[in-house]
Amino acid sequence: MPNPIFPQPEAPAAVSPIRVLLVEDHKMVAEALGAAFEEFAEIDLVASVDSLAEGLAAAEEHVPDIVLLDRRLPDGDGIEAITKLRDVSPTSRVLVLTGDANSAIAARILEVGGAGLLLKSGLLDELVTAIRGVAAGDIVIEPELLSGALAMLAGNPGGAIPVLTLRERQVLGLIADGAGTDRIAGELRLARNTVRNHVQRILAKTGTHSKVEAIAHARKNGLLERP
Known part of the structure; x- marks a missing residue:
């Protein structure tokens, strides 16, 4: 028992x-x-x-x-x-x-x-x-290859320029460097679920449907520059 x-x-x-x-x-x-x-x-x-x-x-x-x-x-x-x-x-x-x-x-x-x-x-x-x-x-x-591909995709038309928080821009910058969820969590000392939540907010704010689209949109609009 x-x-x-x-x-x-x-x-x-x-x-x-x-x-x-x-x-x-x-x-x-x-x-x-x-x-x-x-x-x-x-x-x-x-x-x-x-x-x-x-x-x-x-x-x-x-x-x-x-x-x-x-x-x-x-x-x-x-x-x-x-x-x-x-x-x-x-x-x-x-x-x-x-x-x-x-x-x-x-x-x-x-x-x-x-x-x-x-x-x-x-x-x-x-x-x-x-x-x-x-x-x-x-x-x-x-x-x-990812860097070159994103440069090509960055010419696609995007929506309005969103306002991202500092943390969201950090996450987006690491994604643009090819980092996966584990690496982002480790470098920013975040839980994996927190990283995923940031990614979802980034997609929502940028009006995109994938990380790649979000990066292309961000590069076109200067969102990957240091705040």
Whole structure:
């Protein structure tokens, strides 16, 4: 019987695995990733398909947390399919795998709502770290590519110039430097939930829908300058 005076501590809540859909037409790569993901309890590969058509159907069926998407597929351009993927599974975030990358490719991905870009030549640990980051709401792109991509996107028209607090500008500045939630929390000595709350307020004030849009808007309007 439980002791009413000295109650037992509650067991920690189980963490749900990150549900991943892989869209990759190279069978060897797909099989290698599938086998590798089995070693990570935090990743649940819900489906592996080799075309955009199958990817759209699988995304609608499984509603994965992450769609790991090859950029070049037999039936089309993966980047052009991001909007369709988000239409059939709005809560899914898309991480693009590619053999080559530049700022223009990164800008295309961000413009259509993608959450990141990773080179296929990278290490498995880098991919797993990227999946974790994207699942946590981060944008995962090499800082140099991200900087160039944001410069391209900054030319898009934005809304009225918002008034951000000093803390909001600090958070936005770190995001623009490529920092994820954990790094921002560490540098500013904030809780992760507090960082997320700041991000939500920044998005609301700037009238944007993602961190990338907020950064582009802020750069255009000088909001990343020191207060």
